[in-house]
Amino acid sequence: MNLPMLWIIPALPLAAVALNMLFGDRLGKKGTAFLACGAVGLAFAFAVRAVLTLAGRSEEERQIVETAWTWFRVGDFSVDVSFLLDPLSAIMVLVVTGVGFLIHVYSTGYMAEDPSFRRFFLYLNLFMFAMLTLVLADNYLLMFVGWEGVGLCSYLLIGFWYEKQSATDAGKKAFIVNRIGDFGFLLGVMFLIAWTGSVNFERVFASAPHLFTAGGSIITIATLLMFLGATGKSAQIPLYVWLPDAMEGPTPVSALIHAATMVTAGVYMVVRSHVLFEMAPVTLEVIAIVGAATALMAATIGLVQNDIKRVLAYSTVSQLGYMFFACGVGAFGAGIFHVMTHAFFKALLFLGAGSVIYGMHHEQDMRKMGGLATKMPVTHATMLIATIAIAGIPPFAGFWSKDEILAKAFATGHYGIFAAGLLGAVMTAFYMFRLYVLTFQGKARFDESGGHAHAHAHAADAHGAHAHDAHGHAAAHDDHGHDHGHGGPVKESPWNMTVPLSVLAVLSVIGGWVGIGKPFIEGESWMGRWLEPVLGSGPHVHHLAVSTEFGLMGLSVAIAAFGIFMAFRAYLQQPSIATAMHERFGGVHRALYNKYWVDEFYDAIAVNPIYQASMRLWRFWDEKVVDGTVNGVGYFLEGVSALLRLFQTGYVGTYALFIALGVLALFLHFLRS
Amino acid sequence: MIPTEWVLALSAVLFTIGVVGVLVRRNALVIFMSIELMLNAANLAFVAFARQQQSLDGQIFVFFVMTVAAAEVAVGLAIIVNLFRLRETVFVDEINLLKG
Amino acid sequence: MNIVPQPTFLALDWWALGPVIALTVGAILLLLLEFLPQRANGNRGGIVSLLTFLFSGYAVWRVAGEKRELFGGMFVHDPMTVFFTMLFCSVGLLATLMSWDYVKRTKINQAEYYALLLSSVLGMIVMAASNDLITVFLGLELMSLALYVMVGFRRSRLESNEAALKYFLLGAFASGFLLYGIALLYGATGTTNLAMIGAFLADTPLSTNPMLLMGSLLVFVGFGFKVAAAPFHMWTPDVYEGAPTSVTGFMSAGAKAAGFAALLRVALRALGPVMADWTQMLAVIAFLTMTVGNVTALLQGNLKRMLAYSSIAHAGYILVAVAAGGPEGASAAVFYLATYSFMNIGAFAVLTMLGKGREERVLMSDLQGLGFREPLLGLALTAFMLSLAGIPPMAGFMGKLYIFGEAVKHPQLLWVVIAGVLNSVVSVYYYLRVTVALYMKEPEGEPVGISWGAPAVVAIVLTLAATLYFGLQAQGLWIQAQNSVMGLL
């Protein structure tokens, strides 16, 4: 078999979905788990094989296109279901299948006791299918299939514990906010179709330079609309609000979808369309600013959150901001590089957090943790690696990518953005180590005998009076999917959770090395060279002096170190500093703690007005005015009818009178004519 | 020689008197009499035209009208008698069981 | 002028006069037969009138293709006569069938009833067949007199008597106008013969002659009364409600058709040359008629009354055709009259079966739940209502199609066409109320008893068949209607 069989990569998880749906109840948990993980693992294997095939080709031919069938063809417009593997999608597909596989494995442990185990893997496989479709698509519309597909799976997985109001709310919010983005994406694609007549990447990119004036309004509007789509999917201002709420889902979901893969789809799309974006400098500027602003804002919010997953969520938003401003400054390769490294360490962070939560019996509040380093050594070690990675300490993965982004921003003269990036970096380091310190260091702030920190207060009322078994109750509320005995001492997670942690930890360390470039080696980094067939080497020609490069590196390391130091200082050595700061900047803290009241703001300016307006539209306009007019005609006629009946008095005299009047009227008619 | 116009005017006035009678009276019998006046007005017109045109058709018509009138009277009076038997009234403004 | 023409009657003439003779003989025979004893609840009257109608229809059908002018134009045998004679005979036949058991249960089963029925049909035929205003008038009076009595036939019933009185007084009043109008026409043209009036008007264009105008106007008032055109329609609901149901059915179809037949003949033969001036006025009257009829019908709770208003509305539709004028318009009117007669009689035939004994259960509420209790009756009534509403595939739709199809040819009538179709939407509301009562309401109070009778069922089946057939395949009737006015003598 010479064919790389790209289609089989997404098809495998889909097949698993189908099998799981049909026979899942006979397979049992083990079978389900095996099926799900096996499918993804196999997909990974196929992906590796395909990528190796790709790598085996010369640079000019590093592109594999496989057309499965014509999706639809109307008039002169046609869309194929076809897949494209090039260096860019290769990275994505490896990350997705690889990290996805690890998270699948992890989930077999994490979700082991959940009664909806099968459903979970069903969704997860479905997600894999959608995500792979997204990254492997060779046209915008098929990409959109994956795009919306991952949105759907995100919706389903966030609302996985569907009996919980907040979970389903969050799922719905995620879907709808994404839809707003999709609206933009779709319109953007339509611009492309209208001008280029195609959605195929190759054809669009090939013809775009001839059809659009660079910097012209059409391409700007089109790319801005596409970027709107990206902000939805990748949680950027103004559509980032769904991501923190999405933490209602099971933690592996957060790791896979809301950290490693799906949320980076926006970045992927922008990078994929870099030809178009490069033609629209205004859009790029907007992207850069939005990215930087998001990076900063999310970081500030992350500083004060207490929920371990929420901190990570804001950190994700912030890191996505980095990726976007990378794209915005033209450093598409750096963006993708960060996507990759981020996938490793953020997945690890989430999984680690999941492990902590698992170990803590569903406690997510960091104020009730502490001192877990000894109790959960593997978790602790891996988490620490990830934290360092994200904080940007070399030679961990995060450093390389983040540094490249900052360097590119500096190099292209976006000093404001560069500064924002630096500020974000210090805050990242700070809040990540705050998380680390609060969780693993210091004294344990929970009842070590194993009592539940918050004693399932709401579990009781959620279940009311009816009897429930230990497992049945698990599905009833939040992240308590695996109720392996109430209480019990805090202990390390099982192997199927720790192994993926370890693998990811390794990747978090070495994952960045592929991107080691300029100051250390001659020419482009391996990563840069790999991506060159896609991104070309054109625009990023700003070569910084080696000294400047090193200077920037040093700066960023120093800044990260400062953040780390401050975190240790404020939360470990002298907790009073933290409290003092809270008191000192009460207003700021409140604003941060409440996420700048953005949700409330959106509620006030969009959600509620629309709801109220709809209500009025229905109750008043539809029922009273539109339907009222219709019924009014009826009432009017009935009124006339009643009136006419009055003339029908039953008296002969009246009738005769009308006859006479009729005669008169006829006379009059002829008199007038 | 009486001008036809005169006769015609007379018949028109007579006809109108009949119409007015129908409109203003409430006694079914009197209303009926007024209708007879109208018929007679028509007859008058017929006769006048017949004379003007030197033709007998008009007079023949009058003859038929009289027959019809007689027949109508027979039936009409029978109906009125029946009405009176049932209701003890001949006033048409007391008869409005059917209305609306 | 040969004042004593020797009447030379061909066999054809005898056949052509067959209906007139047969109906006269039938009526007299019925009265004579009273001297012979008959069983209580005998059906002698019904049988005799049935045979009479059958024979009449046969007689005229036998010579359907011929054209003859008899009695110097007093009676013409032409396609229109044939058409209307057949129609009136069918109406009479159906009326006989639906009266059959109805008159028995309401205790008015007398020979006179059928005698009057026959005479009234005779009057109608004379109206339709006469080419002279004298015979038109006499036919109208003959029909009317018989109807006055028939309306009041349940003479111990207050409503019946009241209806008769109103019909009579107003009918006589309108006759006065008609007569005066005829007098003026006679004065203006010197003749009462329609063809000669037409010829006179064609030779000497006198359309502005006030005498002619007033004459034709008053004649129109007389016919307008008979066909219940607004504002001469007001007797209709009261009379229809008060009259025995079978009589209502009969007169709603027959008298209206006869009125229109005469009107059309007068309009086509005599006033043809001046009809153009009438278009706008007729359109206004048509509009008023249908609107008043339909709108007032909306809230009626009594089916007979509702159908009375509906009959007014239908007169309005037909007047649209009359306004459209010419042979085409007339043929549309003729077509409509035929379909209308069948569906309306059908509806009344159903109504005659409602109630036991002497009771009359024709309120809307009496129908509640009937549709499922008596599916066939409900189905028939529904079909008639839908047909009256002009919904395909019923005959009523074809009638409306024809009328409006003719009317749209005249741009100045477009407004009345649109008003007409909108009116038919309004009418749908009250026709649907019947189906609502039939199928969608739970029965309240004592359920209405059904007086089944084979003849009435036959009548319903026949009318239903006609309603459906002419709805699905109108070609034959259409051609007949066209022929009837094309070959006018």
Add this chain to the structure above:
Amino acid sequence: MVPYLFLGFAAMLLATALMVILHKHPVTSALFLVLSFSSLAGIYLLLQAEFVGMVQIIVYAGAIMVLFLFVIMYLNLPHDVEKGAQIAVRRGIGWMVGALMLLFAGLLAKKGWVAGPAATAPADLSGGNAAAIGRVLYSRFLFPFEITSILLLVAMVGAIVMAKGRPASPEGEGE
């Protein structure tokens, strides 16, 4: 002479006709109607319609009005009581309609009076009016004449049906 006679008859006709509709007692009205019919008969005579004039007296004034009087007296009708606002309104409207009708007719007539054809078909008046009428009646007007006979038959039957016997008891609504 003839015109004066005509005017006299006309005046009497109108006066009596008015009295018919004005007088409150039906019997009086009926008697006035007889008078007006009689004056009409006079006018007929003046208009050379002798046969019709005679028939007018015999049939109308004689037969029909007797029937009227018979019924009025049979029913023993008193004075009509015509009081109240309704009657007044009706009266007002009635007269107004009558007046307007005359007015309109007059106006219409003024617009372009054409007298109509004179002597389109001069009749054969040999043997006098009655004979002439008889001739025509049994020839050209044979058919209507026959219809009239049926009409009278119907009237007879109808009158008998309507008035024979006494109804047992009035049926009310819905019975």
Add this chain to the structure above:
Amino acid sequence: MAQLPWLSLLVFFPLAAAILVAIMPANAHKPIRWWATIAALAEFVFSLPLWWRVIPGQAGFQFEEKLDWIPVLGAQYHLGVDGVSGLLALLTTFTTLIAIIGAWTSVEKRSREFFALVLALEAGMLGTFFCLDLLLFYVFWEAMLIPMYLLIGVWGGQRRVYAAVKFFLYTMAGSVLMLVAILSLWFLQKQYSGIPTFDLQAFYQLPLAPSRQLWMFLAFAFAFAIKVPMFPLHTWLPDAHVEAPTAGSVILAAVLLKMGTYGFLRFAMPLFPNALEVCAPYIAWLAIIGIVYGALVAMVQPDMKKLVAYSSVSHMGFVVLGLMAMNSQGFAGSMMTMLNHGVSTGALFLLVGVIYERRHTRKIADFGGLWTVIPVYSVIFLVVMLSSVGLPGTNGFIGEFLVLLGAFKHSVWWAVVAATGVILSACYMLWMFQRVVFGPVTHEENRKLTDLSFRERLVFAPLLVLIFWMGVAPQPFLDRMQPALDRVLQMTNDRAQMMAQADATATAPLASRLPAAPAAVSVPAEQGGAR
């Protein structure tokens, strides 16, 4: 096979079946529904060849049957099928079958009449799609109202009478004006060619002065707009849908609404192209308003059926918008959306019907947590909902995307505003789904709900298959509809050009009488005269 009057059989077989069902004994529920199902199934199977026997590449009408009906009028019994009507007919037979099976247990009362009426309705609908004679079309169009009216009025909910009468009157009000226009057309045709005819193809050849087209187009459009229904003529729909029995709602949504858009496509647009050009922007904006408006109002509905009904308003707005875009994408999108809407909304109504049958309430607030109790149902609900939302991969997306694309090509703003409907549809559907299916079980009654029976699964299975089939591989459908759509498009454009020229001749004498520019207008007048 060429001589077999296949389309007639298709039309009249259900009618015959209806009559047969109607004369069965009233209380024999089981045989009645079995026979009704068998009849519907037979009809469906019998109609299946429409899929492959209608030659996809051929644009014109196929399987034409032409018989004289009323020769004096030139009305003919003329049936024919092309890609558009063929697909809609398939949708009809399919939906009827589904509706009948779905109504097995929900109609206990007077089931005989019920099934007979559904079958009769099927005959009417098929007739409407197949006929190529305007008079015949009108007959079917109106006749179809009767069974639907009875279905709503007899087997409906609380306000059934109101809803049924409203449905009837509303539709009638629109269609009578269309009748007037049809008659005018007929008359013009008679004047033009001297031959009276109602034949659609003859009308396609009939030149009409643009000035004359306007009112006729409006009359047609009014009739169709009511049926679609387009804002602001939509208010009969929520009432009718809410009150109708499930089968009625399904057929109403799946097929009857399509009559309106089909009418646009087949009649109003090709016959009056110049008037269309004038009116298209207004109609399109009304459609767009309908999209947004329907979605907004749907969002706040407390009643599930009403919500779906308003969502229909929204979806049908897409259909009309696609038509008004007047390009092949818009047309194809419209047609796809018609089919999709038939499948998805039909399924939604069935789903509502399923729980209504069990709980006798449709209030969203009365449910919640259904996933726990009836998971199979919930999953199907999820899929159907997503299809309705237009998720790529399901059928809904193809239609909406093509419509938006078509609209975009015509006017960017159309697409922009209409695309907000995509967002809003997610809002109302997801919210409804959340409140019904997610959350804890809040009503004890819901705990006893039983999941879908085998019969019900049988009903939904083909719907789900269609949802995915049409979403993943819609090309077979597009292949079938496109030649016919292209023909309509072509014809509309050609006629518009032809008649615009013709109008120059018609107006030229009038214009030349004006003092302003006498020379300029006389030239085309002469050209036109020569032509």
